[in-house]
Every structure is written in C-alpha cells, then in structure tokens.
Amino acid sequence: MDQKEVKALKAFAVRIRLATLEAIHSLGSGHLGGALSIADVMAVLYGREMNIRVEDPTWPERDKLVCSKGHAGPGVYGTLAVKGYFPYEELKTLNKGGTRLPSHCDRNKTPGIDATTGSLGQGTSQACGLALGDRLKGRKNRVFLIVGDGEMDEGQCWEAFSFAAAHKLSNLVVLIDWNKKQLDGVCDEILPMGSFVEKMTVFGFDTVQVKGNDVAAIAEALERTRQGGDKPYAIVLDTVKGAGIEEVENTLMNHSMPVNDEKFEKWTGELKAELAALEG
Amino acid sequence: MKIVYNGEMDERLCKTVLGETIPAILESDPDTIYLDADLMSCIGTLKYGAKHPDRAIDCGIAEANMAGVAAGLAMAGFKPIIHSFGIFASRRCFDQVFLSGGYAKNDITVLGSDPGVTAALNGGTHMPFEDVALYRVVPGSTVLEPSDPTCLISLLKQAVDRPGIKYLRVGRKSMARIYADGSELPIGKATVLRDGTDVTLFAAGIMVHEALQAAASLEKQGISAAVVDCYSIKPLDAETVTAMARKTGTVVVAENANRHGGLYSAVLEVLAESCPVPAANVSVEDEFGEVGSQSYLQQRFGLTAAHIEEQAKAVIGRK
Numbered sequence: 338m339d340q341k342e343v344k345a346l347k348a349f350a351v352r353i354r355l356a357t358l359e360a361i362h363s364l365g366s367g368h369l370g371g372a373l374s375i376a377d378v379m380a381v382l383y384g385r386e387m388n389i390r391v392e393d394p395t396w397p398e399r400d401k402l403v404c405s406k407g408h409a410g411p412g413v414y415g416t417l418a419v420k421g422y423f424p425y426e427e428l429k430t431l432n433k434g435g436t437r438l439p440s441h442c443d444r445n446k447t448p449g450i451d452a453t454t455g456s457l458g459q460g461t462s463q464a465c466g467l468a469l470g471d472r473l474k475g476r477k478n479r480v481f482l483i484v485g486d487g488e489m490d491e492g493q494c495w496e497a498f499s500f501a502a503a504h505k506l507s508n509l510v511v512l513i514d515w516n517k518k519q520l521d522g523v524c525d526e527i528l529p530m531g532s533f534v535e536k537m538t539v540f541g542f543d544t545v546q547v548k549g550n551d552v553a554a555i556a557e558a559l560e561r562t563r564q565g566g567d568k569p570y571a572i573v574l575d576t577v578k579g580a581g582i583e584e585v586e587n588t589l590m591n592h593s594m595p596v597n598d599e600k601f602e603k604w605t606g607e608l609k610a611e612l613a614a615l616e617g
Numbered sequence: 618m619k620i621v622y623n624g625e626m627d628e629r630l631c632k633t634v635l636g637e638t639i640p641a642i643l644e645s646d647p648d649t650i651y652l653d654a655d656l657m658s659c660i661g662t663l664k665y666g667a668k669h670p671d672r673a674i675d676c677g678i679a680e681a682n683m684a685g686v687a688a689g690l691a692m693a694g695f696k697p698i699i700h701s702f703g704i705f706a707s708r709r710c711f712d713q714v715f716l717s718g719g720y721a722k723n724d725i726t727v728l729g730s731d732p733g734v735t736a737a738l739n740g741g742t743h744m745p746f747e748d749v750a751l752y753r754v755v756p757g758s759t760v761l762e763p764s765d766p767t768c769l770i771s772l773l774k775q776a777v778d779r780p781g782i783k784y785l786r787v788g789r790k791s792m793a794r795i796y797a798d799g800s801e802l803p804i805g806k807a808t809v810l811r812d813g814t815d816v817t818l819f820a821a822g823i824m825v826h827e828a829l830q831a832a833a834s835l836e837k838q839g840i841s842a843a844v845v846d847c848y849s850i851k852p853l854d855a856e857t858v859t860a861m862a863r864k865t866g867t868v869v870v871a872e873n874a875n876r877h878g879g880l881y882s883a884v885l886e887v888l889a890e891s892c893p894v895p896a897a898n899v900s901v902e903d904e905f906g907e908v909g910s911q912s913y914l915q916q917r918f919g920l921t922a923a924h925i926e927e928q929a930k931a932v933i934g935r936k
Contacts, residue, residue, distance in 0.1 A: 443721075444692070444722075445721070445722050452689075452692065452721070453716070453717070453721035453722075455716070456712055458681075459685050459713055459716060459717045461682075461685070462681070462682045462683075462684070462685020462686050462688070462689065462713065462717065463685050463688050463689040463692065463717050463721075464689060465682070465686050465689060466686035466689020466690040466691075466692070466693070467690075467693050468689070469686065469689070469693075470650075470689060470690040470691075470692065470693025470694065470695050471693050473671060473693070473695075474693060474694060492681075493681045493682060493685065493713070496679035497686075499677070499679070499682075500676060500677075500679070500682055500686060503677075
C-alpha cells in the first residue's frame with residue numbers, strides 16, 4: 338500500500354471521528370470511547386477491504402459487517418454517513434424519537450447496517466450463521482465481525498468461535514477491539530481474559546495481533562484474510578479506548594461521555610487540523 | 618379436516634413423525650435449514666443429518682449460539698428450524714431468540730420437545746411449564762401445541778413459512794389419535810371436537826385427550842360438555858372461544874403448563890373482553906416440575922380427565 342493510500346485512509350478515519358462527534362454532540366452524551374477506538378478499522382474496512390455498493394445496501398453478494406459491540410453504533414453511523422449511505426445531517430437525529438439511528442445497531446432501521454446488535458455476544462453467532470448461510474448460497478463474499486474485549490466476557494462468544502472453527506468459516510474475519518476497558522473500568526481488573534491471540538489460536542482461528550489504531554497495519558492484516566483456507570480469521574486490534582482525541586483517551590471512564598458545545602468545538606478543531614495536514 | 622377420535626392412541630410416535638416431517642420439509646424447500654443442539658437422536662433426525670450435514674446441522678450443546686446462528690442464516694435468506702428440549706429451546710436461549718430472532722426480524726421456527734409432564738423421567742430440570750408463557754410475550758410470535766401426530770405435521774409445515782418467531786411445543790411419545798391422516802389444522806383456528814351446552818373444555822396438547830375423556834364421563838352424568846382443541850395458542854381463535862363460552866356459559870381450560878401465562882391466561886384475556894363467564898382451570902399450580910412417570914406426574918400435578926371433570930362440575934355450580 339502506498340503512502341497516498343495510507344494518508345487517504347487516515348483522513349477517512351478522522352472524518353469518521355468527526356462524524357461520530359457530530360452524532361454524539363447532537364445528543365449531549367453517548368458511547369464515545371468504544372466508537373472512537375474502532376474508527377481506524379472502520380476506515381480500512383469501508384475504505385479498502387469490503388466489497389460493497391453504497392447505492393444498493395442490501396445487495397446479497399456484498400461483504401457484511403456485524404458490529405457485535407452494538408453500542409459503537411455512532412461510530413458505524415459516522416462511517417456510513419461519510420460513505421453516503423444516508424445524509425450526513427441525519428447524524429444529528431441519533432437516539433431521537435423516530436430516528437433511523439438508534440443507540441445500538443439495527444439492520445431494519447439504518448441503510449448499510451447489516452446486523453441488529455446490542456445484547457453483547459449475540460452478534461458473534463449471527464456472524465457465524467451469516468457466513469455459513471452465504472457460503473451455502475454459493476456467495477463469494479466475506480463477513481467481518483467486530484467484537485469488544487469486554488464483550489468477550491460473554492460465554493456466547495466462545496460458543497460461536499467453536500462453531501466457526503468447526504465449520505471452517507474462512508469467510509469470517511473476527512476483529513477484536515482490544516481497548517483494555519469496559520463500562521465499569523479496566524478489563525483486567527474486572528474479568529481478566531488473558532491473551533486473546535492465544536485463546537483465538539487455540540479455538541482454531543488463524544490469528545494475528547496488530548496496532549489497532551494504525552490503518553496501514555490493519556490493512557496489511559486484512560489482506561492476509563483474503564486467502565481462504567480452512568480456518569476462520571481473527572485479528573486482535575491493540576487499540577486505545579477513545580483513540581484519536583487525546584482528552585478522551587486520557588479519561589479513565591470513557592465508555593459513555595458527555596460532549597458539550599465547548600468540548601465539541603475543541604475536539605473537532607483538533608481533528609480538522611489533523612485532516613488539513615493529511616489532505617493539505 | 619376430519620375428527621376420528623375414539624380414545625385410542627395413534628400408532629405413530631411423535632418422534633417418528635418429527636423424524637419424517639423435518640427431512641420432508643428440508644427436501645421440499647431448499648431455503649429451509651435445520652439446526653439441533655445435540656438432540657437429533659431424540660427426534661429421529663440423526664440419520665438424515667449424517668447424510669446431509671449442510672441441511673441438518675448439529676450445533677453441539679450450545680443453544681444460545683444455535684439460536685444466533687439461526688438468525689444469521691435467516692439474514693442470508695434461509696428459513697431456519699431449531700430444536701432442543703423445551704426448557705433449553707425456551708429459557709436457555711430466550712434472549713437470543715427474542716433479540717437476534719424476533720426483534721431483528723430474523724424469522725425462526727423453534728421446536729421445544731418434551732412439554733410439561735411429558736419430560737417425565739428427565740425430571741424437574743427438564744420439565745417446561747413456562748415455555749408457553751415466555752413465547753407468548755415475544756411480539757408477533759406464534760405459539761402452537763399439537764394435540765396429535767397429524768396435527769403436528771400440519772402445524773410444522775405451516776409454521777416454517779410464517780413470519781416471526783414460531784414456537785412449537787412438541788411431544789416425542791405417543792398421543793391419542795384425534796384427526797384423520799392428512800387433516801389440515803389452520804394456524805389461528807381452534808377445532809370444536811365435541812359440541813355441548815353446559816360447559817366448554819378448552820385444551821391443548823396431551824390435555825385434549827383428557828378433556829375428551831372427561832366430556833364422555835360427564836355425559837353419563839347428564840352434563841353436556843363441549844371440547845375445543847386450542848392447538849393454536851397464539852394467535853388464539855377468539856371467535857370460536859367467545860362463541861363457545863357464550864353458548865355454554867362456563868369454561869374450563871386444561872393445559873400441561875403453569876397456570877400463569879399459558880392457555881388459561883390466553884382464553885381469559887379474550888373472554889374478559891368479549892364474554893365474561895365463570896371459568897376454572899386445570900393447570901400446574903405455580904410449581905416446579907419433578908421426576909416420575911407421565912401418569913404419576915399427571916396425578917401429582919392434577920392434569921387428568923378426573924381433575925377436568927371435577928372443575929367442570931364446580932364451575933357449572935357457579936353459573
């Protein structure tokens with residue numbers, strides 16, 4: 338991947354962060370930390386890796402995303418808005434009565450959302466069923482599953498991973514957002530999971546760990562997953578919760594945070610400066 | 618539909634019927650797919666599954682994942698059927714069926730086997746008295762309890778193509794023969810198996826046979842009891858329920874389930890608005906299950922023809 342493309346993906350990630358802030362600021366607060374930590378992987382998925390048609394969001398042969406950490410909805414909506422799945426201004430309807438953008442992802446409400454998630458762990462099994470079903474239908478597409486590290490507390494994830502390996506779902510790529518924190522604090526202080534790389538490997542996945550807020554590293558890891566084979570893929574994304582906005586990164590309890598006018602102006606100012614430098 | 622009830626048992630085990638009907642559905646519709654949680658042997662589908670591992674998938678002992686995988690298969694364009702014992706097919710994976718299935722509009726047919734006291738020797742841990750109540754409160758759901766093997770075949774075939782979450786509470790053992798082979802029992806309807814003037818006995822599943830036995834006994838005592846097979850618990854045939862209550866003036870509801878939230882509740886919800894009449898129930902009185910033969914458990918929990926008869930006389934006395 339050349340530097341021009343790296344820059345373009347970095348810029349896309351900044352735009353996703355701006356869009357995420359737009360949505361959450363319109364409401365005053367929201368699930369900021371976990372939405373920001375996945376901005377870079379979302380940029381690589383929707384900017385490079387996934388085979389999609391924005392104008393035809395239900396095209397059966399498309400690559401699909403299951404964001405099992407459904408509370409990262411604003412980050413996914415930010416991505417879809419930048420891509421043009423719906424008007425950017427609609428981000429400001431987040432969580433308002435009658436909106437198409439509920440706090441947690443809903444495939445029946447939002448153009449471009451492929452799976453309904455929010456009850457943690459459930460997206461993992463849905464992704465397995467989707468990957469198996471697409472394969473049985475003879476489709477060549479892939480299914481990308483984003484799981485939170487705190488979400489891995491749920492036993493259902495491990496049932497699903499066993500299933501994925503048993504059925505050799507090499508069209509499934511699990512992306513673990515290892516941002517080290519969950520709602521009540523630090524994952525390792527609440528329910529230590531040990532090494533995700535070792536766990537996923539033992540569960541039968543072709544597993545790598547990469548810098549999860551580095552678009553070039555993510556892109557390289559995703560390229561590896563195109564080769565098929567007889568194992569599902571896992572990429573452990575070593576991320577920072579709240580990534581991309583220093584003040585949010587440095588806030589311990591950043592799962593859900595207020596975004597008032599002052600913070601919005603400050604943080605979007607920083608991001609716009611970063612964008613200008615990238616696109617200068 | 619033709620009624621052929623004479624008090625005798627159908628020669629087919631429900632397990633055998635399931636083991637034939639599920640493969641027949643899979644063979645006739647390539648969009649259907651069947652998942653089990655390590656209980657294929659128990660409903661006669663193991664041989665088919667061994668031959669067709671892409672159509673009949675054993676998910677292992679992981680019901681939550683099975684329900685979620687079914688939702689994903691629905692997203693990919695399939696019409697999934699999932700099976701486990703009733704307790705696991707309801708309580709164990711309820712949130713997955715509710716959210717990944719119902720809420721997300723991924724249609725799933727759920728088979729819960731060994732309803733209520735038919736779980737018998739597996740005992741209290743395996744005895745669902747609450748599955749009907751749970752599935753009734755899933756918005757847009759369908760809840761079915763076949764009264765004989767023919768009814769089971771008819772309902773399962775219809776359920777697969779219905780939208781939403783479809784829960785079938787199915788026995789595996791023998792049941793009394795109620796309907797002639799090939800009879801169709803439309804979802805949303807109830808069958809008046811026997812007409813009457815003094816009391817209507819509404820029943821589902823194994824309790825239909827008990828209700829018919831009770832009605833025969835009551836007739837000898839000069840009491841005219843109607844019997845209605847409420848195999849479609851949701852949607853309930855409100856028109857028939859109301860008409861029969863109006864005609865007979867009293868009702869008894871017989872169910873192999875907890876008195877809270879099941880068929881008794883469903884019938885009373887209709888009659889409270891349309892035709893309030895004295896009512897009584899023959900249900901499990903808010904207890905957990907326990908181990909024993911089915912006949913012992915029917916006595917233990919009060920689910921026999923004699924109990925229905927007693928309640929019928931009591932409720933007629935309240936006219």
